Amino acid sequence: MSALIKRILLLVLSMPVCLSFAQQRIKTSVNTNWQFYKGDIAGYPEKAANVKWEAVNIPHSWNTADVTDDEKGYYRGTGWYTKGLSIPMTWQEKEVSLYFEGASQTAEVYVNGHKAGSHIGGYTAFNVPIKKFLKFGADAVNTVAIKVDNKYDESIPPLTADFTFFGGIYRDVYLVATDAVHFDTDNNASDGVFVSTPKVSAAAANVNVAGSFVNQSGKAKTVQLITQITDKEGKLIIQKQSKLKAGAGQKVNFQQLITGVNKPNLWSPESPYLYKVTSVLVDTDTGKPVDEVSNPLGFRWFNFDAAKGFFLNGKHYKLMGASRHQDYKDMANALPDAMHVNDVELLKNMGANFLRVAHYPQDPAVLQACDRLGILASVETPIVNQITESEVFAQNCKNMQVEMIKQSFNHPSVVIWAYMNEVLLRLPYASEPEKRKTYLHSVAALAQQLEDITRKEDSSRYTMIPNHGAFELYNNAGLTKIPKIVGWNLYQGWYGGGLEGFAKYLDEHHRVLPNTPMIVTEYGADADPRVHSLQPVRFDKSNEYAVLYHKAYIKAVNERPFVMGAAIWNLADFNSETRAESMPHINNKGITTIDRQPKDSYRLYKAAMWQQPYVAIASKQWTLRSGIAEADDRLQCTQPVEVFSNQPEVTLIVNGVQLSTAKTVEHAALFNVPFVNGENKLQATTVVNGKTYTDEAVINFKLIPHTLKSETMPFTELNVSLGDKRYIVDEKLQQIWVPEQPYESGSWGYIGGEVYSMKGNGRIPYGSDKDILGTDNDPVYETQRVGIEQFKLDVPDGAYEVTLHFAELVSAKKGEELVYNLSSGSNAQPKMEAADRAFDVMINGTTVVSDLNNKNYLEPEKAYSSKVVVNVTAGKGITIGFKPVTGKTILNGLQVRKVY
Ligand code: GCB
Ligand code: CA
Numbered sequence: 001m002s003a004l005i006k007r008i009l010l011l012v013l014s015m016p017v018c019l020s021f022a023q024q025r026i027k028t029s030v031n032t033n034w035q036f037y038k039g040d041i042a043g044y045p046e047k048a049a050n051v052k053w054e055a056v057n058i059p060h061s062w063n064t065a066d067v068t069d070d071e072k073g074y075y076r077g078t079g080w081y082t083k084g085l086s087i088p089m090t091w092q093e094k095e096v097s098l099y100f101e102g103a104s105q106t107a108e109v110y111v112n113g114h115k116a117g118s119h120i121g122g123y124t125a126f127n128v129p130i131k132k133f134l135k136f137g138a139d140a141v142n143t144v145a146i147k148v149d150n151k152y153d154e155s156i157p158p159l160t161a162d163f164t165f166f167g168g169i170y171r172d173v174y175l176v177a178t179d180a181v182h183f184d185t186d187n188n189a190s191d192g193v194f195v196s197t198p199k200v201s202a203a204a205a206n207v208n209v210a211g212s213f214v215n216q217s218g219k220a221k222t223v224q225l226i227t228q229i230t231d232k233e234g235k236l237i238i239q240k241q242s243k244l245k246a247g248a249g250q251k252v253n254f255q256q257l258i259t260g261v262n263k264p265n266l267w268s269p270e271s272p273y274l275y276k277v278t279s280v281l282v283d284t285d286t287g288k289p290v291d292e293v294s295n296p297l298g299f300r301w302f303n304f305d306a307a308k309g310f311f312l313n314g315k316h317y318k319l320m321g322a323s324r325h326q327d328y329k330d331m332a333n334a335l336p337d338a339m340h341v342n343d344v345e346l347l348k349n350m351g352a353n354f355l356r357v358a359h360y361p362q363d364p365a366v367l368q369a370c371d372r373l374g375i376l377a378s379v380e381t382p383i384v385n386q387i388t389e390s391e392v393f394a395q396n397c398k399n400m401q402v403e404m405i406k407q408s409f410n411h412p413s414v415v416i417w418a419y420m421n422e423v424l425l426r427l428p429y430a431s432e433p434e435k436r437k438t439y440l441h442s443v444a445a446l447a448q449q450l451e452d453i454t455r456k457e458d459s460s461r462y463t464m465i466p467n468h469g470a471f472e473l474y475n476n477a478g479l480t481k482i483p484k485i486v487g488w489n490l491y492q493g494w495y496g497g498g499l500e501g502f503a504k505y506l507d508e509h510h511r512v513l514p515n516t517p518m519i520v521t522e523y524g525a526d527a528d529p530r531v532h533s534l535q536p537v538r539f540d541k542s543n544e545y546a547v548l549y550h551k552a553y554i555k556a557v558n559e560r561p562f563v564m565g566a567a568i569w570n571l572a573d574f575n576s577e578t579r580a581e582s583m584p585h586i587n588n589k590g591i592t593t594i595d596r597q598p599k600d601s602y603r604l605y606k607a608a609m610w611q612q613p614y615v616a617i618a619s620k621q622w623t624l625r626s627g628i629a630e631a632d633d634r635l636q637c638t639q640p641v642e643v644f645s646n647q648p649e650v651t652l653i654v655n656g657v658q659l660s661t662a663k664t665v666e667h668a669a670l671f672n673v674p675f676v677n678g679e680n681k682l683q684a685t686t687v688v689n690g691k692t693y694t695d696e697a698v699i700n701f702k703l704i705p706h707t708l709k710s711e712t713m714p715f716t717e718l719n720v721s722l723g724d725k726r727y728i729v730d731e732k733l734q735q736i737w738v739p740e741q742p743y744e745s746g747s748w749g750y751i752g753g754e755v756y757s758m759k760g761n762g763r764i765p766y767g768s769d770k771d772i773l774g775t776d777n778d779p780v781y782e783t784q785r786v787g788i789e790q791f792k793l794d795v796p797d798g799a800y801e802v803t804l805h806f807a808e809l810v811s812a813k814k815g816e817e818l819v820y821n822l823s824s825g826s827n828a829q830p831k832m833e834a835a836d837r838a839f840d841v842m843i844n845g846t847t848v849v850s851d852l853n854n855k856n857y858l859e860p861e862k863a864y865s866s867k868v869v870v871n872v873t874a875g876k877g878i879t880i881g882f883k884p885v886t887g888k889t890i891l892n893g894l895q896v897r898k899v900y
Pocket of ligand 1: 161162163421422468489522569587589
């Protein structure tokens with residue numbers, strides 16, 4: 001360092017720390033006390049008084065009630081919001097605007113009856129200047145009204161997708177007042193100042209501050225732009241000043257290169273050190289600061305190497321984490337900031353370092369949390385499944401891309417800008433090859449434009465397109481050659497094929513595109529939190545299958561340095577209105593539930609990634625279990641229990657007695673636990689450097705007697721899901737459904753019949769993927785035994801309640817067009833006729849259900865149950881007989897409870 005520079009630096013650093021600028025910009029939320037009307041108001045503003053308004057607060061979505069109903073579809077239309085604003089007299093000198101973090105998906109803003117602005121797109125912020133329509137002073141009420149619409153519009157992405165396009169003003173709204181001279185508030189709802197770090201090393205860094213300011217004062221102005229960089233403690237590190245002139249009404253661009261930040265504290269997942277950049281405009285006439293904005297600053301450098309992986313600050317990291325949607329149980333997408341932050345913390349506490357913000361930009365709170373917690377992020381615009389070949393559509397996509405980049409530019413956590421998710425999933429023109437060809441060209445042309453815009457707006461980040469697993473299709477369309485990184489959403493072992501297909505796919509990418517970095521942008525398996533299996537298979541929705549699936553994927557990703565990283569689909573279960581399946585309208589691929597309770601797979605990931613010693617009982621949330629006693633004099637049932645850990649071995653203690661010590665394989669140690677009836681206390685321990693780490697679970701086991709007449713263990717109840725190998729927990733009723741079994745003398749079970757998988761939508765699911773109406777217990781109704789002849793239970797004498805559960809799974813109803821279907825099979829619906837069946841049910845010889853068919857109670861895809869009281873005498877037990885009249889008999893579920 002030259003002596004001169006040293007002297008200047010010393011001078012700068014010894015200057016008084018002048019951070020006490022009066023804040024000239026006022027930004028206050030206006031979230032409370034809105035009035036809302038669901039519907040359109042033709043003839044606004046005159047007709048505004050004619051509608052019935054209801055009081056709401058923002059964040060708000062008009063679809064929250066749609067989420068919990070049993071109906072298909074949700075309101076997609078117009079909603080109006082209105083509110084009175086009082087603007088202080090002193091603001092007459094200021095510029096005033098309304099800042100919306102997001103409204104889905106179009107908005108028109110009216111102030112005192114005048115249209116002040118509008119916005120297209122449900123996932124980016126917008127700023128509307130309103131000064132010229134305002135009345136000032138405490139007595140004046142300004143009526144603000146926002147017309148919001150979430151109806152389908154072929155010019156606005158997303159057109160279709162596997163998530164619900166909730167409508168409303170679902171993010172914060174702010175009132176912003178600035179001095180007449182201020183940083184540009186009219187640049188895609190950015191704050192007008194863009195901070196980047198063109199050069200960073202452990203030794204030194206440069207900071208570039210660029211942007212513009214506006215002079216709306218009506219006369220020429222000279223200002224000082226002062227930029228201060230402060231460290232975590234608020235200590236001034238470096239300052240730069242520039243004198244700038246602006247004529248009346250002029251917008252002036254500026255740029256400051258701040259060199260010589262020595263030995264910066266680097267930003268990383270382990271140590272997300274944040275500096276602050278404060279930008280101040282000082283009016284040189286008065287010497288007073290007129291505007292100030294501040295931004296986070298993280299010093300880091302990174303690169304993606306197609307062979308070696310991702311490097312941050314020169315150190316290799318496998319990017320491991322999840323994708324995230326922005327909704328929550330019963331709240332649609334209208335979440336307060338704290339809940340967005342909780343999600344990023346959930347990810348961090350799992351040991352993850354990566355968040356794919358999918359499939360659209362989210363609340364600013366998300367990236368702020370990533371900055372603070374050290375989570376690297378990818379953000380994308382919502383062009384999902386398909387495009388519209390039109391200029392307006394392309395323009396809307398481009399606008400969103402620019403908005404996304406400008407609004408999130410200053411977050412050090414962001415390393416990737418993406419666009420287009422699985423854009424070739426729903427290809428039109430199946431029978432018109434020429435049109436198909438043109439369409440593919442249009443997609444590639446749009447991709448190229450978005451790529452060019454992104455590189456121009458921000459050359460420091462990488463770009464990415466996440467594709468679905470149709471390698472040739474994307475490669476031939478040119479989409480793998482446009483972005484800097486290719487993302488693959490891969491579901492081998494779920495939608496189709498076996499788990500081994502995943503690794504093969506990764507290797508294929510590496511063989512064909514060895515120079516293109518690749519990220520697994522999605523992978524996952526549905527896990528209905530209620531469903532468990534000791535024989536997990538694809539599509540059974542069991543938590544155990546999801547664990548198997550994730551183990552295989554973690555292994556394949558870790559074994560391949562050329563895979564930059566992977567993002568689980570999804571951090572949490574989320575709303576997708578078009579989905580049927582075991583939990584209708586929900587996508588269950590979350591590693592946490594829709595209210596963020598960790599599932600088994602969450603704990604598996606923590607064991608795979610957490611840096612401190614970790615031990616966790618896998619099926620910890622499966623606290624209600626059941627099984628059959630091994631013998632009348634062995635009142636226990638042995639079932640496997642996994643314990644996840646990052647340590648080489650784990651010991652399990654059951655009810656105070658040490659069971660065994662087992663080695664961990666793929667992050668899990670396996671134990672065979674002899675469960676007794678009632679409470680079982682499990683303690684898993686591992687000792688590291690003399691310190692014991694423990695996890696505990698208390699499991700309520702409902703032991704089913706070996707023979708039902710057992711004296712040592714009297715029979716109380718049995719809930720059986722027919723055609724099923726799974727256990728299904730009903731938390732509310734504290735009941736557990738067990739798998740069916742063939743009848744054996746002295747015990748219970750079915751006689752006759754077989755199990756089909758209903759082939760829906762070109763794939764072979766477990767049971768059926770129908771949304772069964774009239775019940776929440778869909779998993780029980782979705783499997784059945786067809787052609788059943790009898791169900792027998794050799795119970796002792798007494799009074800019993802027998803409940804029979806039926807649902808017709810074969811129906812002529814046309815299924816929904818499934819926008820998420822990723823199977824390689826055809827999208828065509830299989831032709832199905834309503835089953836022509838009718839049958840009687842007898843219990844111990846008495847007909848209790850007669851001629852059950854789809855013209856009376858057995859309506860397709862609807863739950864039907866019937867409860868019968870049965871007196872068992874003379875040691876006869878219970879025999880339920882099924883007699884076909886036409887077609888085949890069915891039974892979906894059976895409950896038997898001893899009353900006395
Ligand atoms: C995908 C989509 C995502 C879906 C997911 C699924 O590939 O990108 O939006 O939710 O698959 O679960 O099918
Ligand atoms: Ca917010």
